[in-house]
Amino acid sequence: MSNKPIKSNEKGMTLIVKTITRLTIGLILLFGIYIVLHGHLSPGGGFAGGVIIALSFIHLMLAFGKEVALKKLSQSMASFFESLGAIIFISIAVLGFLGGYFFLNFLNKGEAFHLFSAGIIPLANIAICFKVGAGLYAVLLGLVLLKTGGKE
Amino acid sequence: MIELYLLLLFMIAAAIIAVEIEDLLSSIVAVGAVGMGLSITFLTLKAPDLAIVQLVVEILCLIILIRATINRDITQVKGRQKFITIFISLTFIVLFLVLAWSSLKNLPEFGYPIMKVAKNYLAEGLARTGATNLVTSVILDFRAYDTLGEATVLFAAIIGALAVLRKTGRK
Numbered sequence: 082m083s084n085k086p087i088k089s090n091e092k093g094m095t096l097i098v099k100t101i102t103r104l105t106i107g108l109i110l111l112f113g114i115y116i117v118l119h120g121h122l123s124p125g126g127g128f129a130g131g132v133i134i135a136l137s138f139i140h141l142m143l144a145f146g147k148e149v150a151l152k153k154l155s156q157s158m159a160s161f162f163e164s165l166g167a168i169i170f171i172s173i174a175v176l177g178f179l180g181g182y183f184f185l186n187f188l189n190k191g192e193a194f195h196l197f198s199a200g201i202i203p204l205a206n207i208a209i210c211f212k213v214g215a216g217l218y219a220v221l222l223g224l225v226l227l228k229t230g231g232k233e
Numbered sequence: 234m235i236e237l238y239l240l241l242l243f244m245i246a247a248a249i250i251a252v253e254i255e256d257l258l259s260s261i262v263a264v265g266a267v268g269m270g271l272s273i274t275f276l277t278l279k280a281p282d283l284a285i286v287q288l289v290v291e292i293l294c295l296i297i298l299i300r301a302t303i304n305r306d307i308t309q310v311k312g313r314q315k316f317i318t319i320f321i322s323l324t325f326i327v328l329f330l331v332l333a334w335s336s337l338k339n340l341p342e343f344g345y346p347i348m349k350v351a352k353n354y355l356a357e358g359l360a361r362t363g364a365t366n367l368v369t370s371v372i373l374d375f376r377a378y379d380t381l382g383e384a385t386v387l388f389a390a391i392i393g394a395l396a397v398l399r400k401t402g403r404k
Contacts, residue, residue, distance in 0.1 A: 116285070120366065120369050121363075121364035121365065121366050121369045121370070122364075122365050122366055123365075123366060124281035124282045124284075124285060124366065124368070125282065125285055125366075126282060126366075126368070126369050126372070126373075128286055129282070129285040129286045129289050132286070132289040132290060132293060133289055135293070136289065136292060136293060139293070139296060143296070160395065163388070163391060167384065167388050170381070170384055171381075174377065174381060183378075184374070184377040184378065184381075186362060186363075186374055190362070190363030191363055193359060193363060193365050194365055198363045198364070199362055199363040199364035199365075199369075199370070200362070200363060201373075201374075202362065202363075202364050202369055202370065202373045202374060205373045205377075205380075206369070206373065209380070209384065212384060212387065212388065213387065216387060216388070216391035217293060217391075219391065219395060220391055220394045220395065220398070221293075221296070221297060221300075223394065223395050223398030223399070224297065224300065224301070224398060225300070226398075227398045
């Protein structure tokens, strides 16, 4: 690990990029969570919100180098979250058998335009967000780790 | 309707530039311009959900493509390699056009009859699912099986990518 290009890669980008990243990364993460939680009320949903959350971590990795991003969310944790999302989604589908059939909306529909409404749809959105976000982050992490591994 | 044709011309021009240009990084930027044009097209066709997804996925693809090409020693496509690239692209364009023509000629005319299936969803969607965003209510309630299949495809793809890109156990 004493190669020069790897070392300069670990330090990340310039001070300007790091400062802007520090200011915006929380807002990007918050916007992704907002898109996921309001997926049943406004445009957006689990897929788009999950990709935005993954992009906030990728932003961190591009600006500060991969060590900082790995400290926040390691690759095994990302794989764990991806599998967790898949399990939650299929469990929601199987729980529909409580009322009769697969993918039944078994929860209370609630009042329209409220955050806690539409039964299982927000829960499924959250599950898909975990799946998509963690999966795409893990793939990019795999690319980055393989690249530094191949140079040795 | 005129802005739709303008966006279409912009996207076709950017795609031709992406194929023809020598520098790989400039080519990726041109591909990104195609994606942004497609996102704005979705917005003008009143599909904000698709526009958000298109924009976000385009940004992610751009990051991955730039990371894949920026450290390469050879960023110029020359000679024989260029010939093979153009040959493969032309083959797939012709194949796509033939298949698209044979399948699209059986479809009804664009926008007619107006919302044959969507009429029922628009009328009953809010009462039956309780979700005010009808796109979400369709993909997660009425057509949840499709979403399950899509999630399975994505899961298999990511597992495969992680298995190929793994570091441990690699000789």
